[in-house]
Amino acid sequence: MMMLSSAVDAFNNAYGSWQMDSVSDTLLNSIQSHGILVPISCIKTDDSLTIIDGFKRFRAAKHLKITHIPYAVVTTDLPPETLIFNLHQSQVCSSAMHKIRFLSALKCTIDSEHMSMVGLPYYSHIKKDIAKITALPESAQLFLHQKGFSLKEMVNLIHHSPDVFLTVLASDPFFNFSKRTLDHVVLSIINLMKRHQLTIQQIFSQTQYSEIMNKDITASQRLTQWVACINQCENPTLLAHQSSIHDALNKIELPAKLTFDTTLEHAGVTIQTTINSEKELSDFTSALSNTRLKKQLLHAVSLT
Amino acid sequence: MTNSYYRDGKKKVDFVPYKGEKMDTCATIHDEYVCCNVKVLKSVSNCPFDCSYCFLQNYLTNPQLEVVDDITRLMQEIEIKTTAQPWRFFRIGTWELGDSLALEEQTGQAKQLIEHFKDIPNAVLELKTKSNVVDPILDCVHHQKTVVSWSMNTPFIIDTEEHKTASFDERITAIKKVVDAGYLVGLHFDPMILYSDWKQDYLKCLDACRNVLPPEHVAWISIGSLRFNPEQKRLIENNFRGSDITCQEMVKGSDNKMRYVKPMRIQMYQHMMANIRRLWGENAFVYLCMERWDIWDKVMDIQPRSIGELDFMFADYFHTTFPTINPQIPNIDLYKKYQST
Known part of the structure; x- marks a missing residue:
C-alpha cells in the first residue's frame, strides 16, 4: 500500500453515497486543525480513484474546501460490495434504509445472496419494493433511516x-x-x-x-x-356505541362505579363499589332494588 | 428467509410419512368463545390456494405442501380415539392446515378416508374445500358418513381475495354433483367480509346455494366473520397489495384476534341467519364459529353455554335428523364432563 496525495476532484465517492449520517463537528474541527491524518483508502477503477474507506473524511475535506487529500491504493480481488461491506458493516447495518442504499450505491443485484449479506429478507416482490424506497426523496429516506424503520415497516408505509x-x-x-x-x-x-x-x-x-x-x-x-x-x-361504530352506553350509565344513580368493556367484546356492565359500613351496604342494596334503576341498568347491559 | 417464505412451499406436493399424533381439536378453541369442538386430522399441511386472509401465512413454520401418505396409520389413530369415547359423535375434518380436496387428483387421500369412515360407527368425516375437485369421490361408497363442505363466499370475495380457488359457479356446480352422489353437505360462510355490497351479495350467494342444496342434504351451516392476529394484518397488506380487507373498523378480542366491531358482526350474522332460515327452514343446523355467548343470544335460535353443549347439539341433531348416521342417543352430561377432551 503506497501513500499518496491527490486533488479532491480526482476521487470518486460513488460507493459512499449510501451514507446518510452527517459529518460530525468533531471530525470537521479535527481536520480543520490537523488535516487528514489517516489517508483515505481507494481502489483504482479505470482512471479514477474510487473511495472504499474514508467517506466521511472525504466529505469533510470537501466541506472545508481542502484541495488535496492523502490516500492509499488498496489492491484486492474482492468485489467492491464485499470489500466495502466488511469495512463498514456496523454502519451499513445501522438501519434498513442504509442497507438498501448500500445495495443501490454498489449496484448490487437484488438476489437472495446480497439480501442475505446485509441481513434483509428476500421475497418475490423485493425488487419493486426497493425501487420504490430508493425513489423516495432524500429527506424521506433520511427520516426512515433516523427513525430506524425496518424494511417491512417502510414497505407498509409506502406500498x-x-x-x-x-x-x-x-x-x-x-x-x-x-x-x-x-x-x-x-x-x-x-x-x-x-x-x-x-x-x-x-x-x-x-x-x-x-x-x-x-x-x-x-x-x-x-x-x-x-x-x-x-x-x-x-371507529365511528365503536365510538357511537361507547357513547350511548356511557349516556345510559350516566343516568344510573348508584353509589358505585359502573364500567364496561370499551371494545364491546365482553358484554355486561361491571359494578364496582367499596362498602365500609352497614349504612353504605344498605344504601347500595336498596338502590339496586329500585325498579327504575333496574330498568336503566338492564337497558345499559343490553347495549353492550 | 428464502426457504421459509410461505408461498414457495405451495408449488409442489411432498408425500411424508406418518409421525406423531395427527388427530387433535381444532386449534382455534378458546375458553371465552363458543367452539364447536370439531376434531381435525392434520393429514395435509399448507394449501395450493392463496387466500389473502389465510392464517397459514402467519402460522406455518414449514411452508412445504405436505400430505401424509400412510392412510393405514392415520385410520388406526382415528379408530383408537373414536373407540376410546364410544359415547361421543365425532366430527373429524382434514382441513385445518390445508384444503381437503384441492390435491385429491394427485393424492387420492380423501377417497381412501371416505372408504374407511363409512364403517366407523360414531364419526363423520368432513372434507372442507374451496375447490371443485369432487369427481374423484363421486363413486365412493360413503353411507353418508362423509360430509363434503364448502367454504363459501360471494363471487366478489372469491375473485378478489380467494386466489387460485374454484370460482363461485364452479363451487355451486360441485355442490350439485356431491348432492346427486348422495353426500350430506356443509356450508361455511366464513369468513364473511364487509364491503359496500356485502348485504345483497351474501343474499345472492345463499340463494344460489339453496338452488342446488335441498334441506335434507344439509349437514350443517356455519357463519363467521373475518378475524386475524394483529401481526397478520401487515402480512396480508404486504402479501396481497390489492386487498382492502384489513381497512374496516375492527377491535382486538381476548383471543388476540382482530374482528369487526360487535354491532357490525351482529348485523351481518342476523342477515345471514334470517335468510338461512327462510331458505332451508327451521331444522337446518346453523352455528357461529368463534363467537361469544352474548352474540349467540342476539343472533341464533340455539344458545349453547359451553363447548360441550354445542358438541352435544351436533350429536343430537344428527341423531334426530339422520338416525342412520348417528343411531346413538347422546348423553349431554358426558359431553359436558369431557368437553375438553
Missing part, C-alpha cells in the same frame, strides 16, 4: 401510496412525528382512503387537518388533536 407517506411527512415540522405516530397516522389515512374510496385531501378535510395545523399550539398538542380526529373517523 399503497408513497404519496400519502410523503404528504404526511411534509407536515412533520407541524406535528413532530415519532416513528410510531407517523406509522399510525399514515396507515390510518390509507385505511380510511380504502374504506371510503376517498382522496387524501378528502381525508385531511374530514380529520380537520388544516384547522389543527394552523392552530397556535405545540406540535405535540397538534398531533394529539389530529390523532383523536383520525381515530374518530376510523
Whole structure:
C-alpha cells in the first residue's frame, strides 16, 4: 500500500453515497486543525480513484474546501460490495434504509445472496419494493433511516401510496412525528382512503387537518388533536356505541362505579363499589332494588 | 428467509410419512368463545390456494405442501380415539392446515378416508374445500358418513381475495354433483367480509346455494366473520397489495384476534341467519364459529353455554335428523364432563 496525495476532484465517492449520517463537528474541527491524518483508502477503477474507506473524511475535506487529500491504493480481488461491506458493516447495518442504499450505491443485484449479506429478507416482490424506497426523496429516506424503520415497516408505509407517506411527512415540522405516530397516522389515512374510496385531501378535510395545523399550539398538542380526529373517523361504530352506553350509565344513580368493556367484546356492565359500613351496604342494596334503576341498568347491559 | 417464505412451499406436493399424533381439536378453541369442538386430522399441511386472509401465512413454520401418505396409520389413530369415547359423535375434518380436496387428483387421500369412515360407527368425516375437485369421490361408497363442505363466499370475495380457488359457479356446480352422489353437505360462510355490497351479495350467494342444496342434504351451516392476529394484518397488506380487507373498523378480542366491531358482526350474522332460515327452514343446523355467548343470544335460535353443549347439539341433531348416521342417543352430561377432551 503506497501513500499518496491527490486533488479532491480526482476521487470518486460513488460507493459512499449510501451514507446518510452527517459529518460530525468533531471530525470537521479535527481536520480543520490537523488535516487528514489517516489517508483515505481507494481502489483504482479505470482512471479514477474510487473511495472504499474514508467517506466521511472525504466529505469533510470537501466541506472545508481542502484541495488535496492523502490516500492509499488498496489492491484486492474482492468485489467492491464485499470489500466495502466488511469495512463498514456496523454502519451499513445501522438501519434498513442504509442497507438498501448500500445495495443501490454498489449496484448490487437484488438476489437472495446480497439480501442475505446485509441481513434483509428476500421475497418475490423485493425488487419493486426497493425501487420504490430508493425513489423516495432524500429527506424521506433520511427520516426512515433516523427513525430506524425496518424494511417491512417502510414497505407498509409506502406500498399503497408513497404519496400519502410523503404528504404526511411534509407536515412533520407541524406535528413532530415519532416513528410510531407517523406509522399510525399514515396507515390510518390509507385505511380510511380504502374504506371510503376517498382522496387524501378528502381525508385531511374530514380529520380537520388544516384547522389543527394552523392552530397556535405545540406540535405535540397538534398531533394529539389530529390523532383523536383520525381515530374518530376510523371507529365511528365503536365510538357511537361507547357513547350511548356511557349516556345510559350516566343516568344510573348508584353509589358505585359502573364500567364496561370499551371494545364491546365482553358484554355486561361491571359494578364496582367499596362498602365500609352497614349504612353504605344498605344504601347500595336498596338502590339496586329500585325498579327504575333496574330498568336503566338492564337497558345499559343490553347495549353492550 | 428464502426457504421459509410461505408461498414457495405451495408449488409442489411432498408425500411424508406418518409421525406423531395427527388427530387433535381444532386449534382455534378458546375458553371465552363458543367452539364447536370439531376434531381435525392434520393429514395435509399448507394449501395450493392463496387466500389473502389465510392464517397459514402467519402460522406455518414449514411452508412445504405436505400430505401424509400412510392412510393405514392415520385410520388406526382415528379408530383408537373414536373407540376410546364410544359415547361421543365425532366430527373429524382434514382441513385445518390445508384444503381437503384441492390435491385429491394427485393424492387420492380423501377417497381412501371416505372408504374407511363409512364403517366407523360414531364419526363423520368432513372434507372442507374451496375447490371443485369432487369427481374423484363421486363413486365412493360413503353411507353418508362423509360430509363434503364448502367454504363459501360471494363471487366478489372469491375473485378478489380467494386466489387460485374454484370460482363461485364452479363451487355451486360441485355442490350439485356431491348432492346427486348422495353426500350430506356443509356450508361455511366464513369468513364473511364487509364491503359496500356485502348485504345483497351474501343474499345472492345463499340463494344460489339453496338452488342446488335441498334441506335434507344439509349437514350443517356455519357463519363467521373475518378475524386475524394483529401481526397478520401487515402480512396480508404486504402479501396481497390489492386487498382492502384489513381497512374496516375492527377491535382486538381476548383471543388476540382482530374482528369487526360487535354491532357490525351482529348485523351481518342476523342477515345471514334470517335468510338461512327462510331458505332451508327451521331444522337446518346453523352455528357461529368463534363467537361469544352474548352474540349467540342476539343472533341464533340455539344458545349453547359451553363447548360441550354445542358438541352435544351436533350429536343430537344428527341423531334426530339422520338416525342412520348417528343411531346413538347422546348423553349431554358426558359431553359436558369431557368437553375438553
